[in-house]
Amino acid sequence: MATANASPFTLLALDTDVFTDWRNQRPHTIEAIRNYQLCLKQPPRLTAMTIFEARNGFESKEVKSGTLDQISQRDRANMEQLMSTCGVLEMGEKAAAIAAHVFARLSRSDRQKHWRDMFVAAIALSHGYGLATRNQSDFELIGQHLPDFAPILFLALWKA
Numbered sequence: 001m002a003t004a005n006a007s008p009f010t011l012l013a014l015d016t017d018v019f020t021d022w023r024n025q026r027p028h029t030i031e032a033i034r035n036y037q038l039c040l041k042q043p044p045r046l047t048a049m050t051i052f053e054a055r056n057g058f059e060s061k062e063v064k065s066g067t068l069d070q071i072s073q074r075d076r077a078n079m080e081q082l083m084s085t086c087g088v089l090e091m092g093e094k095a096a097a098i099a100a101h102v103f104a105r106l107s108r109s110d111r112q113k114h115w116r117d118m119f120v121a122a123i124a125l126s127h128g129y130g131l132a133t134r135n136q137s138d139f140e141l142i143g144q145h146l147p148d149f150a151p152i153l154f155l156a157l158w159k160a
Contacts, residue, residue: 003143006130006154012036013045013089013124015133016053016116018158023054023079028160032132044132046086047123053116054079091119095126098150105145118142121153130154 006012014022021029036044058076062068068076099122103111106118117135121142124131133139136157143153 002146002151003136003140003153003155006132006156008035008039010130010154010156011040011045011128012132012156013047013120013127013129014050014086015120015131015135015139016050017134018132019046019050019054019082021134021158023075023082026160029158032156032158036132043086045089045124045127045129046083047089047120048091049116049119049123051083051088054083089123089127089129091123092126094150095119095122098122098125098147101147102142102145106141110141114138114142125150125153130156132156132158134159 018029018032022033033044058068058072058079061072099118102118102122103115106114117138121131121139125146130153131139133155134157136155139153139155146153
């Protein structure tokens with residue numbers, strides 16, 4: 001019931017922050033993804049929750065302003081292209097069980113702050129994946145409350 005460092009051979013899903021860095025062509029993330037693909041011969045995956053978070057950002061912006069400017073439209077198209085290359089880890093019964101277990105053990109303030117991260121972690125774990133993230137401490141908190149049937153969340157810290 002903890003977190004551990006991912007090995008270079010750990011299958012990884014991208015946390016939303018890392019996915020955003022990839023969309024924005026951050027050099028450290030581009031390099032990490034290149035190395036991942038060289039080692040594992042496949043792209044990292046995205047969780048359904050990561051896709052929700054990424055798309056929600058654009059939807060919220062569109063609702064607020066009534067439309068998306070050209071830059072945002074380009075960024076959304078770029079996001080959709082990257083999503084199509086990754087594959088999606090869906091939310092299933094096992095992920096729901098992991099999330100329910102963790103959620104019940106978090107404080108009220110941690111529930112409000114980390115519910116998205118909890119779903120990202122639960123989905124990844126339910127498929128046997130670790131996470132690439134910049135937010136190690138957030139996922140270490142979640143890792144303290146994992147159920148016995150999913151006891152370790154492997155983390156790869158991808159930040160500059």
